[in-house]
Amino acid sequence: MWSQLSVLNAERQRFILVTVIERGGSTPRGVGAQMIITLDQNFGTIGGGALEYQAIQEALSILSQAPQATPISYLKFHLSHDLGMCCGGQVNIMLHDYPPAPRLIIFGAGHVGQALAHITNFSDFQVTVIDDREEWAEPDRFPEHIELICDDAEHYIRNSSLGLGDYVVVTTYDHALDERIISSLTRFSLTYLGLIGSQAKWLRFQKRLRIELDDATRIERLESTHCPMGLAIKAETPHEIAISIMAELISVYRGQKTK
Secondary structure, three states: OHHHHHHHHHOOOOEEEEEEEEEEOOOOOOOOOEEEEOOOOEEEOOOOHHHHHHHHHHHHHHHOOOOOOOOEEEEEEEOOOOOOOOOOOEEEEEEEEEOOOOEEEEEOOOHHHHHHHHHHHHOOOEEEEEEOOOOOOOHHHOOOOOEEEEOOHHHHHHOOOOOOOEEEEEOOOOHHHHHHHHHHHOOOOOOEEEEOOOHHHHHHHHHHHHHHHOOHHHHHHHHOOEOOOOOOOOOOOHHHHHHHHHHHHHHHHOOOOOO
């Protein structure tokens, strides 16, 4: 089971580690029994039966929601009274949520993208910045913890595997490129998708993209895009705009809806 942890971490899969932390009387397994639960598979066992079923259902409920600031929760059962099991003992289990580090992908290494990349140094985000302009995708402009890629945005997206746990910010130098990037990104179920620009710009994009996409799921993802992105703090300078975006990203990461 433990070898699977390194695989899950390498694949950036979120999982719940379930542990029996206390027992009394007759129970299927003792203190320290553990299992790992992901959205589509389980490893190990805490004894099977109704107890394990309840643990799995609770874990799946946790996994269906955004990670919380407190990653640990508890369940307590009297096996016969609560679950109808013949064992008759009592069990306390702990569920520990292990989400992968959130990944922030910034399309555009301009002033706002650069400022945002710098302030992520104080967050939990793993950050990648993509720009096809060599003079802007210059390592000296960014902190060492940033992954900087000089590549065409659409090429990067075509060759990427994106999904829940990914936060994507679009701040490129060209409106037409912004629109193509947003269109391509609706193929993925992202935790956050944000676009820099005015409400008027976003209304024009939506009108054209609803016709282009012609797919209910992708249109739903389009409509969940944050534009204008960032919390409303009347930001004007690139650093102020970056702070407002970072605040919104943290709000979403901590489970607070902002849209």
